[in-house]
Amino acid sequence: MLHIKNVTKSFSGIFEPVLKDVNLSVGEGEFCTIIGANGSGKSTLLKIISGEYYADSGEIRRNGEVSQVVQDVNKGTVPAMTMLENIALSRMKTPRLVFYRRHINDAIDKVRSLNIGLEKFIDQPLGILSGGQRQAVATLMAMNSGKTSLLLDAHTSALDPKMQKMLMEYTAQSVRELQLTTLMITHNMEDALKYGNRLIMMHCGRMVVDVKGHEKSGLKLSSLLEMFHKFEDQSLEGKGEKNVN
Amino acid sequence: MSIDLILNGLQQGLILAIIACGIMIPFRFLDFADLTADGAYPLGGAVGAMVMLSGMSPVAAIPLAMICAGIMGVCTALIHLKLRVNSMLAGIIISAMAYSVNLRIMGKPNIALFNCSGLLGQDICVNMLLIVMILFCCLIPFAVFLRTDFGLRFRAVGLNPHLAKLQGISIKKYTIFGLFLAGALFGLAGSLMVQIQNYMDVGMRIGILIHGLASLMVGEAIIGNATLNRQLAAPLLGALVYQQIQGMALSFGLAPSDLKFFTGTIVLLVIAMKKNTDRNSFFYKTATFKK
Numbered sequence A: 001m002l003h004i005k006n007v008t009k010s011f012s013g014i015f016e017p018v019l020k021d022v023n024l025s026v027g028e029g030e031f032c033t034i035i036g037a038n039g040s041g042k043s044t045l046l047k048i049i050s051g052e053y054y055a056d057s058g059e060i061r062r063n064g065e066v067s068q069v070v071q072d073v074n075k076g077t078v079p080a081m082t083m084l085e086n087i088a089l090s091r092m093k094t095p096r097l098v099f100y101r102r103h104i105n106d107a108i109d110k111v112r113s114l115n116i117g118l119e120k121f122i123d124q125p126l127g128i129l130s131g132g133q134r135q136a137v138a139t140l141m142a143m144n145s146g147k148t149s150l151l152l153d154a155h156t157s158a159l160d161p162k163m164q165k166m167l168m169e170y171t172a173q174s175v176r177e178l179q180l181t182t183l184m185i186t187h188n189m190e191d192a193l194k195y196g197n198r199l200i201m202m203h204c205g206r207m208v209v210d211v212k213g214h215e216k217s218g219l220k221l222s223s224l225l226e227m228f229h230k231f232e233d234q235s236l237e238g239k240g241e242k243n244v245n
Numbered sequence B: 001m002s003i004d005l006i007l008n009g010l011q012q013g014l015i016l017a018i019i020a021c022g023i024m025i026p027f028r029f030l031d032f033a034d035l036t037a038d039g040a041y042p043l044g045g046a047v048g049a050m051v052m053l054s055g056m057s058p059v060a061a062i063p064l065a066m067i068c069a070g071i072m073g074v075c076t077a078l079i080h081l082k083l084r085v086n087s088m089l090a091g092i093i094i095s096a097m098a099y100s101v102n103l104r105i106m107g108k109p110n111i112a113l114f115n116c117s118g119l120l121g122q123d124i125c126v127n128m129l130l131i132v133m134i135l136f137c138c139l140i141p142f143a144v145f146l147r148t149d150f151g152l153r154f155r156a157v158g159l160n161p162h163l164a165k166l167q168g169i170s171i172k173k174y175t176i177f178g179l180f181l182a183g184a185l186f187g188l189a190g191s192l193m194v195q196i197q198n199y200m201d202v203g204m205r206i207g208i209l210i211h212g213l214a215s216l217m218v219g220e221a222i223i224g225n226a227t228l229n230r231q232l233a234a235p236l237l238g239a240l241v242y243q244q245i246q247g248m249a250l251s252f253g254l255a256p257s258d259l260k261f262f263t264g265t266i267v268l269l270v271i272a273m274k275k276n277t278d279r280n281s282f283f284y285k286t287a288t289f290k291k
Helices: A042-050 A083-090 A100-112 A131-144 A161-178 A189-194 A213-217 A221-237 B003-029 B037-053 B058-082 B087-106 B124-146 B149-159 B161-166 B171-197 B208-223 B228-251 B256-280
Strands: A002-009 A019-026 A031-036 A057-062 A066-069 A149-153 A181-185 A198-203 A206-212 B110-112 B199-201
Touching (some): A002 A042, A019 A042, A019 A206, A031 A042, A031 A161, A031 A189, A042 A181, A066 A131, A100 A131, A100 B149, A131 A161, A189 A221, B003 B037, B003 B208, B003 B228, B037 B110, B037 B171, B037 B199, B058 B087, B124 B171, B124 B228, B149 B161, B171 B199
Parallel strands (some): A031 A181, A031 A198, A066 A149, A149 A181
Antiparallel strands (some): A002 A057, A198 A206
């Protein structure tokens, strides 16, 4: 469960606030996809929820802790540690003075569920894997953390199309199984429509579209693209507000 | 080189190995460039000497010296964490302050301990055996610790502090803990050295840090640090080899006063070599100091 009330955020040196009076309420187990142009405030919103940024004003309430996967592969993993060590690290709510190797069977099972044959690298440093493989492990680690909410910031966008599809399927399945309250930023309109049960479009620091349930499943790609361009063209014509990167 | 010279070199090398281990912990596991050694090593010596002078057992001198020097390491950590001073600067400040503290503890610049019977006597082989035993008593528990949940988190702090924070790991606690360990090892080395020499001088090997660092780097150049075991063995091997290199340099006619230049050259050479061979080692961070 997640409540955001009247949140505003600006950065020094940029005149326009990046988030303007944003209100958002996400229910338990809701899977919400977020789209919007670069600089529309999507990432800032997620960073405020995760606690990395503080809002200038407004109120944020969330139940339980959040885990996250960001676009940058190196942030979500420790490349110098082995895959087992990475996975063991993610599952450690209450560390004990016991060998972490006890997690090996559990870790292999989890990696096998990714279905891309990574289990043979369980004792290898994660750094030898490709970016896509590492991102898959990073996603697994976020799922494995036992936290109730999940923030995904374009976590598949640096991957090749095949890997993107695989990782999205894995993400959607895990979110369903674990009943995670999820916010996912994506630049892929199809993914935004296909996955989740709610869709939000952001534009210049505001939420301009918010559709759920049947309304979302009835939404067509063409009409979504049309909406997207309508807002973006506005700002290009100079009527709307300036885009902030 | 006579056998005596080699044995003496080995004994000095073992002491240096303790220091190199102390340098390795913050440098390699916490990505914390810690320069406290220059202050904590003589502090260990001063505390150890005074405890022995007061008539207490030389065995008691060692843990007391370790605790005092460990606290000094914690001070460096706190200066870095609380005042946000660069880790190296924090170490330099603490080391400079330690000089005065050491003089206060000792009351005069040098103390002879010829009347006290130390743990380490005249027999160099017995001494070496004892030092090796003490060293393993420190290193084996640490190696075991690194393989536990807490050890994993400890390593994560240095390798990816951003992720560590997200995992709810307290970077402060682990940094303080790591620097206490490092400081305690410097104190251990200092107190053992005093017992070998039966003599304590406040200027006792100022610049020990650079020798320890050189040992660590020589060791890593020889066996690398691709695995945990290699990383832990590197300071031991490095210190023994480095001490012999130094002995050889002296016997080839280098003046003792030239040694620091010589050591610096070794450190730079190893870094230059590493630059080319580093690509296969993930455990190793390319630069010695924090970028």
